[in-house]
Amino acid sequence: MSVPSPFAGPGPDAEYRRLLAEGRFCIQRCRGSGRYVFQPRVLSPFTGEPTLDWVEVSGRGTVYSTTVIRRRPEQGGDYNLALIDLDEGCRLMSRVEGLPPAEIRIGLKVRARIARDRENAPILVFDPAESA
Amino acid sequence: MSGIRGTSAVVGIGLSTRWDAPGRSALELLAEAVHAALADAGLRLDQVDGLLTGTAVHFMPTLSVAEYLGIRPRFLDGTMIGGSSFVEHLIPAALALDAGLCEVALICYGSNQRTASGKLVSGSEPQPYEAPYGPRNPITGYALAAARHMHQYGTTRRQLAEVALAAREWARLNPEAFARESTTIEEILAARMVNDPLSVRDCCLVTDGAGAVVMVRADRAADFPKPPSYLLGAAAATWHRQISAMPDLTVTAAAESGPRAFAMAEVVPADINVLQLYDAFTINTILFLEDLGFCPKGEGGRFVEGGTIAPGGRLAVNTNGGGLSCCHPGMYGLFPLIEAVRQLRGEAGTRQIAETELALVHGNGGQLSSQVTAILGTAATL
Numbered sequence: 001m002s003v004p005s006p007f008a009g010p011g012p013d014a015e016y017r018r019l020l021a022e023g024r025f026c027i028q029r030c031r032g033s034g035r036y037v038f039q040p041r042v043l044s045p046f047t048g049e050p051t052l053d054w055v056e057v058s059g060r061g062t063v064y065s066t067t068v069i070r071r072r073p074e075q076g077g078d079y080n081l082a083l084i085d086l087d088e089g090c091r092l093m094s095r096v097e098g099l100p101p102a103e104i105r106i107g108l109k110v111r112a113r114i115a116r117d118r119e120n121a122p123i124l125v126f127d128p129a130e131s132a
Numbered sequence: 133m134s135g136i137r138g139t140s141a142v143v144g145i146g147l148s149t150r151w152d153a154p155g156r157s158a159l160e161l162l163a164e165a166v167h168a169a170l171a172d173a174g175l176r177l178d179q180v181d182g183l184l185t186g187t188a189v190h191f192m193p194t195l196s197v198a199e200y201l202g203i204r205p206r207f208l209d210g211t212m213i214g215g216s217s218f219v220e221h222l223i224p225a226a227l228a229l230d231a232g233l234c235e236v237a238l239i240c241y242g243s244n245q246r247t248a249s250g251k252l253v254s255g256s257e258p259q260p261y262e263a264p265y266g267p268r269n270p271i272t273g274y275a276l277a278a279a280r281h282m283h284q285y286g287t288t289r290r291q292l293a294e295v296a297l298a299a300r301e302w303a304r305l306n307p308e309a310f311a312r313e314s315t316t317i318e319e320i321l322a323a324r325m326v327n328d329p330l331s332v333r334d335c336c337l338v339t340d341g342a343g344a345v346v347m348v349r350a351d352r353a354a355d356f357p358k359p360p361s362y363l364l365g366a367a368a369a370t371w372h373r374q375i376s377a378m379p380d381l382t383v384t385a386a387a388e389s390g391p392r393a394f395a396m397a398e399v400v401p402a403d404i405n406v407l408q409l410y411d412a413f414t415i416n417t418i419l420f421l422e423d424l425g426f427c428p429k430g431e432g433g434r435f436v437e438g439g440t441i442a443p444g445g446r447l448a449v450n451t452n453g454g455g456l457s458c459c460h461p462g463m464y465g466l467f468p469l470i471e472a473v474r475q476l477r478g479e480a481g482t483r484q485i486a487e488t489e490l491a492l493v494h495g496n497g498g499q500l501s502s503q504v505t506a507i508l509g510t511a512a513t514l
Contacts, residue, residue, distance in 0.1 A: 013260065039261045039377070065276040065283070065381055068328040069268055081265050083276055083376055093262045093376040102328070106283040123264050 006050035012040035015054065020122040025059050025112050027090065028052035036088040059112030060129065061086040068101040080104050084126055098127045135396045136226040138514045140237075141353035141360035144173025144346030145470045151310040151339035151459050154247045158187050159200045161342035161461075162242025166201060169344035174357045175236060180346075182207035182234030184221035188243060188255045188462045197240065207234035213370065214497020215410060217241075218465035219504040220368045222347070229349045242342030243461035252338050255462075256498075259374045268327060270412065271335060273375030273499030275327035278415040280381040282329060284430065287418065289329055291433035293320040295414040296333050296456055298442035303453025305443060305483035310339050311457040334414040336455035336464070343466035345473070354511070361476045361491075362514055365397030366506040375499040382430070385503040386423035386494060393492075393505035394425075401425040404507070405488040406475045407447065408468030410496035411454040417441070420494050421449070424505065448485045451475060465495040469506070476510050489513050 010018075012028065019026045028037045032047035036055070044051045066082040080101035085091050096104045097115075110126035117123045146168025148161040162185075170177060183198055183205040190196040194210040209224040211217055218241050225237035254269040267273070281287045297317055303309035323333035353360035369385035369392070372378040394400060401424060409420045418432030426447065427435040441449035452458040452471040459467055472491035474480045489512055495504040 065280040067272060067275040067279055068325075069266065069272065070325050070327065079266065081267055081272060081276075083381075091376055093265050093267070093374075095265050106279065117264060 006042065012042060012052070016040045017122070019054065020114060020124065023114055024056050025114060025124060026054045026056045027086070027088065029055045036086070036090045038086075038090040038092050057086065057088050061110050061112070061126065063096065063104060063106050063108040063110060064091060065106060066096070066104045078102070082126070084110060092124075094124055094126050096126045096128065136223070136230060136366065137364050137396050137398065138362050139230045139350050140226040140347050141350050141362045142345050142473050142508065143348050143353055143356040143358060143360050144169040144175065145473050146170070146172055146344045147308070147470060148242065148342035149308045149459070151341050151461070152246055153244060153340040156244055156247070156340065158189050158242045158244050159197065160242075161244060161340060162197065162240055162344070163201065165242060165342035165344040166238065166240050169238070169240070169346050172358060173346040175346060177201060177203060180236050180238045181205050182225060182228055182237035184209040184225055184237060184239045185241060186210055186212050186217045186463070187241065188245070205234070207237070213368070213502035215412065215463035215465050216368070216495030216497035216502045216504040217463065218343070219469055219493055219495030219506050220502070222363055222506050223366050223368065225347045226363050226366070229347060235348065237347040238344060239347070239466065240342070240344040241463060241466050243463065244340045245462040246338050246340045250338060252335055262374055262376055270499055271327045271330060274413040274415055275330045276375055277381040277419070277500060278329050278413070281415060281418070284382055285433065287433035289321060290317065291418070291436060292329070292334055292414040293317050294436045294439075295411070295417045295441070296320050298436065298439065298445070299411060299450055299454040299456035301442045302451050302483060303457035305481070306453050306458060307481070309453035309458040310337055311453070330413060330415070336412045336460035337457065339459045339461050341459050341461035343470050345466060345469060359477050359510065361473045361508045362511065364399070364507045364509045364513060365393040365395070366504070367392035367396065368502065368504045370502045373498060373501050378500060382419070384419050384423050384496075384500045386420050386505060389503045389505040390424040390494075393507050397507040397509070399490060399507060404490050404492045405448070406451060406472065406485045407449045407492045407494070408452070408472045409450060409454075409494045410464055410468060411450055411456050412460065412464065412496060414456065416496055417449065419500070420496070424492070424494060443483065451480060451483045451485065468495070469493045472508055476508060
């Protein structure tokens with residue numbers, strides 16, 4: 001049986017979305033360097049080779065930066081947008097739910113959850129992590 | 133001597149200062165600026181044989197501009213790295229002139245963003261890993277950077293407001309600036325929040341307008357009517373495209389482009405007489421002062437306190453009023469370049485910085501994504 005080419009078939013973007021739809025939050029880890037990568041890619045930026053494997057991750061992270069995007073109440077009101085540093089060492093954009101937007105602070109410990117957007121597509125959001 | 137130091141010079145500059153131009157298209161505004169730049173250089177349109185341009189409204193801007201102007205350039209460049217593109221265009225223009233690929237290089241840009249949309253919105257394609265969270269690009273990325281800078285270094289909203297106030301005070305000395313009403317720190321701080329911690333007064337203007345610059349080889353630069361502004365150093369750098377991919381939101385790739393441009397120019401920050409920094413948002417000025425070596429990392433907020441960069445301050449920054457108060461037609465890169473040339477020529481009127489020999493122009497594009505530093509000087513600096 002031949003090994004499938006990393007360049008054939010649906011790519012890493014599609015695979016990320018497929019895993020998310022299955023309820024699994026996975027990111028890629030570089031086989032060569034052991035480092036995690038986000039966004040999903042074909043080539044590892046650390047080796048320049050297709051050395052990326054999917055790994056289901058904890059979803060634990062920390063708010064790296066945050067903003068309140070102001071919006072008129074009739075359009076849905078203010079909302080949060082944040083950059084999250086995953087414990088695995090990479091960063092992504094998301095939002096933190098479960099707190100008023102202005103109360104979300106840099107340094108807040110958070111945990112990933114797969115929610116559904118208005119079109120019922122899976123979307124990764126974060127909740128404040130329960131204090132230990 | 134390294135790279136392209138001193139091999140080319142700007143000999144013509146032109147603007148369309150119709151910052152609010154209902155009924156005028158981007159190309160119509162651009163043509164006015166081109167006409168002014170060529171007149172400034174004493175050249176005719178049919179002498180232009182190198183074209184470097186970009187717009188936010190054309191798929192193939194270089195072709196649309198060449199056709200509209202009615203020229204057949206033999207050197208084309210349409211590098212699109214956001215608002216810094218037109219500072220970056222200095223590099224291929226200098227290379228092409230030096231190699232004899234063209235004799236007269238025209239860098240030009242026009243926009244009717246204000247009358248077309250009136251909003252500070254990006255024309256960019258949505259980023260798949262960011263768009264679902266509703267960023268208001270470009271503002272959101274800069275708000276995230278400002279929030280992180282405040283968290284890490286204690287930078288305050290009042291310090292951001294100092295940047296906006298300094299820009300306005302410069303604009304009040306510039307009869308061509310769009311926003312010239314007097315203001316105060318308190319007024320700026322009381323403005324409507326857009327993306328915390330940035331208010332509407334931390335954001336650049338949304339105007340129409342256009343700019344154009346004519347470059348030639350240094351060996352013929354002295355043959356034109358105006359004193360040449362020689363390109364001494366220029367460098368571009370990029371570390372990310374999306375704000376979520378920026379390695380450290382408090383350090384831009386200006387920390388790389390700046391040192392490379394200084395090394396090529398064979399000067400240091402203390403030598404620079406006037407700085408024109410791409411101030412799409414107040415945090416930009418603070419980040420670039422740090423990253424370009426005018427103050428230590430993290431000190432930018434404290435550095436700008438008390439009018440340091442305002443008229444009469446220790447360091448002349450954004451003497452035209454900047455993107456915050458002079459103009460910001462979608463992409464701003466050509467306008468700080470044109471102001472730098474005016475300062476080098478001594479044409480800046482009541483805002484002129486005496487004995488200006490060296491000017492730094494810094495372009496920014498995307499969400500702090502592309503950084504381009506250029507250093508220009510008078511003949512005395514060659």
